Amino acid sequence: MIFSRSDARLRARPGSRTLVAALALTFAAGVVSPPVAGAAAGAGSGASAVLPAPTGPHPVGVDTLHLVDESRADRWRPEEDREVMVSLWYPALAPSDMRAPYTTEAVSAAIIAGHGLALPGDTLTKVTTHSFAGAPGRPAPGGRPLVVLSPGAGLSRESLTTLAEDLASRGYVVAGIDHKYEATAEFPDGRVTECLLCDEASSRELGAELSRGRAADTSFVIDELTRDRPAWSRAALIDQTRIAVAGHSLGGSAALTAMATDDRIDAGVNLDGTFQTSAAEAGLDRPFLMMGAQAHAVPPGEEGHDETWPREWDHLQDWRRWLQVCNAGHMAFTDLPVLADAFEVPGLAPTPDCENPRVGELTGDRSAAVTRTYTGAFLDQHLRDVDSPLLRSPSRHYPEVEFHG
Template sequence: MRISLRNRPFGVAATAAALALTALASPAAAAPASASGPAPATALAPASAAAAEPAAPALPRPTGRYAIGRDTLFLTDHTRTDAWVPAAGPRQLLVSLNYPARPGTGGDPAPYMAEEEARLMLAQRGLEDVVPPALVGATRTHARTAARPAPGRFPLVLLSPGFGTPRATLTGLAEELASRGYVVATADHPYESTGTQLPDGRVLTCAACDKVDAQPDDDARRKVLAAVSAGRADDFSFLLDRLTGPDPAWRHSRTIDPRRVGMAGHSIGGNAASSTMAADRRVDAGVNMDGTFFDPAPVRGLDGRPFLMLGTDPGHGPGTDASWDEAWDRLDGFKRWLTVRESGHFTFTDIPEVGEQLGIDDPDAPLSAARSTTITRSYVTAFFDRSLRGRPARLLNGPTPANPEVLFQHP
């Protein structure tokens, strides 16, 4: 069975928890979102009686030369109270660490996401009875748990997911970067995802999404989203302390080169990349993947540090999101503004791959999953190779015949 799904634009009042499933699950012929939230899901065509149960999706195989290990850290910042649920106590982070590993070491393949996290992500769009949560949760990865790290020291890349979106949706990019010789730390920010399952089994839901939806107007909502981004900057400064400081929390911290740190994020996570760079000089380069800039970080400039803006076309072309035009004018180091034809908001995540393998079509983002993966991997890796390793990155010099979808804005 193939299900044809169609995106509809969401109002600012709709939380990004709704956006998290747009590319995977926005219903066909749905009414536009109202001021109170996203449009309701409509009935989907049932599978034929003869349709076989689909297999669990698999993330594309990474292209680098390294095997990949995966560890998980659960960290508590005792200097801060959680902004969204103060009664919960200190701020906590759940972090996946993908890293270059010795081949043939490690245990089982690393899990993609907990079934309950998948169920909550699907339920937000009324799809838990259409797409089995167990299949999404069982998406096959390429990292191995408890693998021995490869010899050497590697640059560190921090990844931040979209608002309302589990960190798992950036796993494909994290594995690709790890296979290319980066340590990659991807964080779930508490109460900012449809569901985050903690090691003790508790599941945190998106209190911050409720806070956004409760605001009376767009300006008030933007202020809350700016606070989300600023809070993530604090999260990543704390994470850097715990990964590269004198008392590291990760057993393989010696594999990180603290002098070479980059950050990328999707949606509001992309805004968080610029916020973190503005607040923390340890971050040397940043990437915003299709995220509006909700705070003034780009206005202040990043002191010559390189920055890549990678977005949809036309959604993030010149004149379509004023925050990108402003950021471009203010960025004062190496910079590139790229947009991708026929892409959607979630082109830069795992959602196209997972959705396509589960038989879900997205006519409003017709770029194939294979091209979505190739473009995201190629350009993000090229940017970090140039910025953190000093390697030539001809891919960033201008348009190429192999990537006709990628447009260079303001060359």
Template sequence: MNRRALMSSGAALAAATILGPLAPAALARAGRGEPVRFRLPAPNGPYPLGTVALHLADTARPDPWVPSRPCRELMISIWYPARGGAGRPAAPWMPPAAAERYLGRLGLPPGRVRLGDTHGREGAPVGGPPGPLPLVLYSPGSDASRSFGTGVVEDLAGHGFVVVTVDHTYDAAVVAFPGGRVETGPPNGVGDYAKALAVRSADIRFVLDRLAVLGSGGHPGVCRTPLPAGLRGALDLRRVGMLGHSLGGAATAATMLADGRITAGMSLDGGAAGPVVDAGLDRPFLVVDTPGKGGMENNPALRAFWSHLRGWRLHLTVRGAAHQSFGDDVLILPLLAPLLGMSAPKLEEEVGTIPGHRAQAFQRAYPRAFFDLHLRGGRGRLLDGPSAGFPEVGYAR
């Protein structure tokens, strides 16, 4: 479902039993008119986090969604293990100008919701294990934002990966550029998903090209934002993975077919479309899906893609999960539901019945296990078969 349509349903207040353990406080704050505050729980990796946002411009490509713009502009964030940085500001979960526009489009007045900060320090020096470090690219769902995968991203960076998150302009709900400019997606979300898939694939390949410039000692961005100390030598472009949610998951598969630089991919409840369905892939791929939103059970294209995977493969299902269980929405939506009049069934349709802390535990454990195995040669057993620590996860090969 389009996120804006979801958030403006206008149904009765959700029941506290659906909202989970945060519901009483959220309902009380809503009743008193106090701001509702969101902040991700702290990651548990051994390294502190650093991050930097960069403005990129592909001058060889007019914007495919707005042809009057002579080049394709993107915003990315680079996340990494840091050293020091305690005196640097924490990066906001979503840039303030983007957050204001996003919440306003949901019908929430200014100051009603405060989205808080991440655990990443802006511009902190790169630290962590001896580099260069494996790289993971993150593509969000349609009508979403790179911010919505922050929980997954923080975990990976805190365990020694460099993670690059991408906002696909005019496909994303909101994108804030330097200078205060904010670009939004169409009112009802992107309708041409085949085009969106092709655009996202081209975006990711361009981002990889710019990261190669960074690795060669250059600056990848437009505005020459100061780069964190140690960043130029931190990326190992021989070990590149990609992770995406929903349309970002489909884009992961499509981009891997087009670009051999990506050696392992993971899709969080994303389908499959385009040439990769029949061509398949010869590199590791992990499919996570749910019974809804076109999962393996009722999506012939995804089943065909699965059957054509020739490398390492794994199919995971998560009992009680729904489409928005695989990003920060699983924690945000229960907080916003009282303000937006979401009914209990509507909330359950989007985030499932899985408790938020269990959904987040999955987000933290399984992507890291996958990229540990395929980008670092790790020996963890989590992907081998059912785990006592995750009884809700089903495995199929």
């Protein structure tokens, strides 16, 4: 399967186009419920949302980059060169005059119209970010670590904005990729490309192919940011010797694939993604974090068992952690819960699966806190040599996070 097995109820339906596909959709036993008329009741034309504030000391700047790989044909349109859109979040000296929009009007309208959501077409443009377009970068001695983010299948790079902004505020350069035709995306010439992946039937073969394709996209972006004449005007901010990849769902699988094929990558994170490829041949000799919902630990023979997590766990030969998050659905590691709470969209919360009485509902803000805190601690430890007690054992401050290994 391309989507994680961790919560079939919350996967985007076939034909879903991008970030808020699940806002008006729920799944039950793999059956899609129709869009809910009036699902956004109370979220009228003036509704807005504010992403959780970053926790680091730095203001956040953001640039957008359009990259074309003339050496590769696009898997979805072989007559076209492969191209990607990239958002680059980075520590800034000071805020600029313009706060960056969450997404463009065209992408927001395509999402809303494509799903019959009872929301104005420009709803997602009203999401307030904490990034400032074109703000001057804040250099650091020796440069700053680079983290490349890959979103889930059918999800745009915007879906990981909350995580990206937090990492940038803490001193990282973060490159979020839109994989063309695998989510709705808008290009500088005004083209809005649709999600062709979303109309494909899931299969192991397709999942492996897409994971390898995303790994190639990741390596291409690293190439463009680190070559002698880099594609980004602020590339001097980057320390080319400290690079990590992280992703959600299919993007998390691609993180492992990229590490297996690109030894420039020092560490990786899979956020609730079923692994589509394997590190079985040689194993993986660099640090890797697996963080996901409870369902990945379902025993063999029981419904929902994901054999890929225990399989790849055994192939990790360096530092490794497997963290389970109680009451988390598949989308808990993205911006989606924050947006659903803000726009009062029902039907998104996963069924509670945690028997720990100290753990309550995983709200959007709490989901963001868990994802950002543990991902940040992992990256600090392995890209900055900052030891984190949080990664040694369960924390009373985060009772919903359990150590599987």
